[in-house]
Amino acid sequence: MKPTWPSCHNKIKSTEIKNTNKKGIFFEVECPYCQTWIRLNKTQEIIKAAGISLFLITSLLNIFSIQSEYSLVFSTVGFVGIFIAMIITFFGKHEATK
Ligand SMILES: [Zn+2]
Numbered sequence: 001m002k003p004t005w006p007s008c009h010n011k012i013k014s015t016e017i018k019n020t021n022k023k024g025i026f027f028e029v030e031c032p033y034c035q036t037w038i039r040l041n042k043t044q045e046i047i048k049a050a051g052i053s054l055f056l057i058t059s060l061l062n063i064f065s066i067q068s069e070y071s072l073v074f075s076t077v078g079f080v081g082i083f084i085a086m087i088i089t090f091f092g093k094h095e096a097t098k
Pocket of ligand 1: 005007008009010031032033034035036
């Protein structure tokens with residue numbers, strides 16, 4: 001992930017990020033150059049969390065074989081969920097928190 005900082009427009013490698021902050025489902029990172037904090041757009045963060053939850057829930061349902069006749073459906077839904085979460089992680093719009 002190489003976000004371009006909205007405040008200083010530097011391209012930041014994930015290895016250069018030293019300070020991160022987790023607020024519930026929201027994940028903030030600090031720019032090593034200008035010390036501003038950015039996070040994913042709130043809507044995207046919620047969709048991402050929903051996608052990951054969907055993946056976890058459907059995976060658990062398949063593991064415990066609850067309603068196993070639907071296991072293919074669960075796998076498909078779970079895959080779509082994690083796919084959406086990945087898309088947002090890599091292409092999501094970041095914004096400054098202040
Ligand atoms: Zn910056």
